[in-house]
Amino acid sequence: MTAVKDSVHDYISLDPVAAELVDTPAFQRLRHIKQLSTVRLVYPSASHTRFEHSLGVYHLASRALSHLGVDGDRAAHVRAAALLHDIGHGPYGHQTEELIRRRTGRDHDEIHHLLDGTEVGAVLTDHGLDPDRVADMVDGAGGLGQLVSGELDVDRMDYLVRDAHHTGVPYGTIDHGRLVRELRYRDGELVLAEGNVQTAESLLLARALMNATVYRHHVSRIAGAMLERASERLVDDGVPIEEFVRMADHDLLVALGERVPDLGRRIERRDLYKRAVWAPIDAVPTDVVELDYEATRAAEREVADAADVSPESVIVDAPSRPRIKESRSRVVVNGVVRRLEDASELVGALRSTERTQWRLGVYAPEAVRDEVAAAAVDVLGLPVRVTTPV
Numbered sequence: 206m207t208a209v210k211d212s213v214h215d216y217i218s219l220d221p222v223a224a225e226l227v228d229t230p231a232f233q234r235l236r237h238i239k240q241l242s243t244v245r246l247v248y249p250s251a252s253h254t255r256f257e258h259s260l261g262v263y264h265l266a267s268r269a270l271s272h273l274g275v276d277g278d279r280a281a282h283v284r285a286a287a288l289l290h291d292i293g294h295g296p297y298g299h300q301t302e303e304l305i306r307r308r309t310g311r312d313h314d315e316i317h318h319l320l321d322g323t324e325v326g327a328v329l330t331d332h333g334l335d336p337d338r339v340a341d342m343v344d345g346a347g348g349l350g351q352l353v354s355g356e357l358d359v360d361r362m363d364y365l366v367r368d369a370h371h372t373g374v375p376y377g378t379i380d381h382g383r384l385v386r387e388l389r390y391r392d393g394e395l396v397l398a399e400g401n402v403q404t405a406e407s408l409l410l411a412r413a414l415m416n417a418t419v420y421r422h423h424v425s426r427i428a429g430a431m432l433e434r435a436s437e438r439l440v441d442d443g444v445p446i447e448e449f450v451r452m453a454d455h456d457l458l459v460a461l462g463e464r465v466p467d468l469g470r471r472i473e474r475r476d477l478y479k480r481a482v483w484a485p486i487d488a489v490p491t492d493v494v495e496l497d498y499e500a501t502r503a504a505e506r507e508v509a510d511a512a513d514v515s516p517e518s519v520i521v522d523a524p525s526r527p528r529i530k531e532s533r534s535r536v537v538v539n540g541v542v543r544r545l546e547d548a549s550e551l552v553g554a555l556r557s558t559e560r561t562q563w564r565l566g567v568y569a570p571e572a573v574r575d576e577v578a579a580a581a582v583d584v585l586g587l588p589v590r591v592t593t594p595v
Contacts, residue, residue, distance in 0.1 A: 209260060212253075213367050217264040222281065222332045223288050227260075229324045231292050235259055237453035241368060242297040243428035244419055246475050248372040251419075255291045255298065258367055263288040265359035269352055269385045278333075279349060285334055286342035286353045290360060292319055293343075295450045296457035300429045301436050307498065308446040314354060316340050351395040356534040357388065357408075365411050368419060376414035379407050391542050396535040405545045409531045413555045417562055421524075427477050427568050430522045435461050435468035467517060478520060481578035482567035484591035489565045493585050496523045504584065511580035514573045521581075522566035527559035565591075 207219040219227065226232055235256035245251040266287035270280045293313040295301045302313055311318075320326040320336035329336045341347065345354030352358060362381040369377030387398045397405050419425075436457065440449055442464055452460070461469025471477060486494060496504060501521050509519040532546040532555075546552045567585075569577035582589055 211257065211260060211264070213363070213370055214261055214264050217260050218267075219260075219263070220281075220284065222285060222328070222334065223263060225328045225332075226285065226288055226325060229328060231319060231323065231325050232256070232259070232289070234451070234453055235291060235294075237455060238291075238294055238296065238298055239454055240298070240364065241372070241419070241425075242300040242454075243425045243432060243472075244372070244422065246428050246477075247422045247424045248374075248419070251368070251372045253367060253371045255294060258364055259288055259291050261363035261367055262290060262353075262360050265362055265381065265385055266352060269359055269388055272386050273388060273390065275349065281332075282334055282338050282342060283349050283352060285329060285339045286350070287359060289316065289320075289325065289339065290314065290343045290353055292316060292325070296436075296452040296454050297429075297432060300432050301449075301457075303498070304433055304436050304440070305446070305450055308440065309450065314344050316343050348390060348393045348395070352388075355395055356531055357384070357395050357397065357405075359385070361408070361412070361531075365408070365415060368415060369411075372419055374415070374418055376418055377411050379411045380404065384408065389537070391535075391537070394535055394542065396537055396542050399537045399540070401536055402538065402545070402548050405531075405534050405536050406549055406551050408534070409529065409545065409549075409552065409555060412531055413529070413558060416559070421562070423480060423483070423564075423566070424477065426522060426566060427480070427520075428472060428475075430520045430566070430568060431468050431472055431478060432461075434517075434520060435465045435472065438465045438468075478568035479571045479574050480566060481569045481574045482565065482581045482585075482587060482591050484565040484587055486560060486563040486565075488588050488591055490586045493523060493565065493587075494526065496521070508567065508577060508580045508584045511584055512569075512573065512576040514569070514576060518569050518573055519577055519581075520566075520568040521585075522568065524563065524565075527556070527563050529556060529559060532556070 207224040209217045211217050236254055238255045240253050240255050240258050241251045293316040295305045317340040320340050326336040342350040342353050365377040365379055387401050389396050389398050505519045505521050506516050509516045532552045534545045535542050538548050567581040
């Protein structure tokens with residue numbers, strides 16, 4: 206066993222398969238992809254990487270398997286999937302995921318192509334593991350795949366605690382030890398054992414609080430939207446999408462500085478656009494809330510024309526409708542497996558809170574913020590009050 210010192214879990218013991226996988230270029234690349242991408246422009250200490258997070262997910266998966274009594278070949282495949290679950294991420298992680306999905310049709314957890322005929326696949330095969338089976342588990346397939354990607358997965362358990370630790374906020378703190386110990390399989394579904402409604406609620410609450418204070422912080426949203434627009438222009442300028450996907454964060458930042466300097470240098474220097482509009486869901490027409498990619502780009506051009514500014518000066522940021530995936534977690538109540546949303550009154554309150562916190566953003570350089578705000582009100586059919594600068 207190889208021991209690795211971790212800031213969250215103390216020492217993590219790597220089995221021989223994991224130790225070899227960690228040394229592959231595909232896994233080492235994760236050292237150069239920050240876990241929280243543009244959130245570090247808000248919380249300076251949030252500089253941890255997907256490399257250490259992946260080690261943490263492997264560690265929690267190993268503990269969960271032990272408590273579940275799963276060993277041998279089945280456990281080996283789950284541990285490998287847990288370790289490799291993030292190797293499909295592009296630069297800046299989730300911040301470029303939509304662009305990559307549009308151009309390749311792949312999500313970050315679809316990694317068959319990264320295991321087929323590669324060094325990572327060879328390591329798995331040399332140790333008697335099936336690369337296709339590992340890739341399927343990364344995508345959440347099968348009963349044991351739920352442990353890697355599901356409502357009660359160890360991925361979520363690690364990133365909440367790790368992100369809270371590195372940002373310095375207390376809201377992501379969860380009892381991951383109890384969560385791991387109380388996992389059970391019932392009829393092929395991963396559930397929490399009897400007496401753990403509150404345990405499941407703690408995971409739900411932690412995610413909701415981290416969403417509000419960390420993951421959806423308006424500065425990170427603005428920087429992320431700028432990064433996505435700049436990345437689109439970079440790919441349109443001739444960078445092959447498969448080359449883009451395998452970039453690390455610093456590769457992308459350098460490329461943007463050279464080829465999309467108006468946005469790239471702003472991101473590098475934290476010279477960000479400002480909020481021209483910041484509107485709650487009840488103030489936004491339904492068709493605007495549900496804007497798809499093409500409609501969003503069209504709205505940006507229309508707002509820019511109305512404000513008489515360049516198209517690159519307007520970013521419309523319409524997030525998807527709020528949803529709480531964790532509410533579908535299953536917990537045993539009085540001997541019966543129930544969804545958390547059916548067993549907890551807290552779920553309804555958190556859904557209401559998530560809806561209240563939803564915001565439509567329209568961003569622009571400070572010099573033209575007022576013009577863009579006025580144009581956005583007219584084009585998007587918004588009340589004037591949502592344009593007050595914050």
